[in-house]
Amino acid sequence: MPTPTPILPDFIAQSTTRRGFLSRASTLLAAVPIAEAALAACTPSKPDRSQASATPDTATSSATHLQNPDSRLDTSLHAGNAPPTSGAVAPAATPADIPFHRYDPTLPPLSAGRTKHIAMTIREAPVRINADTVVAGWTFDGTIPGPIVHVRQGDTVEFTLTNNGSIPHSMDFHASQIDPKTAFRSALPGHSISYTFTPRYAGAFLYHCGTAPVLMHIGSGMFGAIIVDPPTPLAPAREFVLIQNEFYLARPQSGIAAFDYNKMLSTQPDYVAFNGGPGQYQIEPIRVRRHERVRFYVVSAGPTHSCAFHVVGQQFDTVYLGAPPGNAIHGVQTFDVAAGGGMVFELQVDVAGEFPFVNHAFGHGQKGAIGVLVVEA
Numbered sequence: 001m002p003t004p005t006p007i008l009p010d011f012i013a014q015s016t017t018r019r020g021f022l023s024r025a026s027t028l029l030a031a032v033p034i035a036e037a038a039l040a041a042c043t044p045s046k047p048d049r050s051q052a053s054a055t056p057d058t059a060t061s062s063a064t065h066l067q068n069p070d071s072r073l074d075t076s077l078h079a080g081n082a083p084p085t086s087g088a089v090a091p092a093a094t095p096a097d098i099p100f101h102r103y104d105p106t107l108p109p110l111s112a113g114r115t116k117h118i119a120m121t122i123r124e125a126p127v128r129i130n131a132d133t134v135v136a137g138w139t140f141d142g143t144i145p146g147p148i149v150h151v152r153q154g155d156t157v158e159f160t161l162t163n164n165g166s167i168p169h170s171m172d173f174h175a176s177q178i179d180p181k182t183a184f185r186s187a188l189p190g191h192s193i194s195y196t197f198t199p200r201y202a203g204a205f206l207y208h209c210g211t212a213p214v215l216m217h218i219g220s221g222m223f224g225a226i227i228v229d230p231p232t233p234l235a236p237a238r239e240f241v242l243i244q245n246e247f248y249l250a251r252p253q254s255g256i257a258a259f260d261y262n263k264m265l266s267t268q269p270d271y272v273a274f275n276g277g278p279g280q281y282q283i284e285p286i287r288v289r290r291h292e293r294v295r296f297y298v299v300s301a302g303p304t305h306s307c308a309f310h311v312v313g314q315q316f317d318t319v320y321l322g323a324p325p326g327n328a329i330h331g332v333q334t335f336d337v338a339a340g341g342g343m344v345f346e347l348q349v350d351v352a353g354e355f356p357f358v359n360h361a362f363g364h365g366q367k368g369a370i371g372v373l374v375v376e377a
């Protein structure tokens, strides 16, 4: 285990209001290089061009003059200015009181109407990822991953992000095609940003915080999936979303593990998980019935590794390489979903049994990227 290092909660109390943040900022930045790096990455050297064309922030002050951060700063950090360890914030909490919540993998139904109003709130929250481990998450809506978003190709998605955290954050929807400097700009604590997009392609897409260092923000829990249906619905199926991610953890302080940025750079995770809980679907499997069509939307959040998705004892009758229903290939044993990518897998099981679904890159499967599909007669 690494040498323990200071965690931000030593400097940040429970309050995450903008006023509280600003009053603490100078002390915080003097003591915590990574927070400084994150803030510096989000502070423009020129006036914010996004103000002219983007939906204005809901709060008004000079603090709103933010521009999209530049993820090239990841490289500069690696080159010599790497932070000591974690950039995560461990909120005040008693780990024993934090229950484990199984992340429901079921694709939520489409809501009515062609305009989808999606709102998320960024919160620093302790999250239990298994029986032994509570992490100091940076979250969308308090969970890792954030909520599953389900829309249709051609919908108008009106998105609002409210930052109740202590440093700037942002949102990058891979289902959008949009000017990232405008839409994916960072929101300071206490502020909101809004933008609108129309998904042009169906499929399984990642969303994530895009504030630099992106590695740290995704690595600290800021990711999720947006599922886009094609105009003509696919065949009826039991539909599940699996988002793979890695956890790189520092030694727990008071029972809560912060995230370890240098470990993220090393790309050797402590855990790899589907939907934020290593092995959670071994403990409580996904259940379907014989002959039901099963559709997995598999998204690799990373921050670094891909997912060689495989179901033991089965083959996928269909894998969509791109937007379904096109680009289908058939009779597939394993297919790799790249970090930052998403793909759609289908199978139909005609025998009852227990079928593990795994990342067949077993160094990652062994670290928790494994679950069980129970097929009942």
Ligand SMILES: [Cu+2]
Binding pocket: 138, 168, 169, 170, 209, 210, 211, 217, 222
């Ligand atoms: Cu973030």
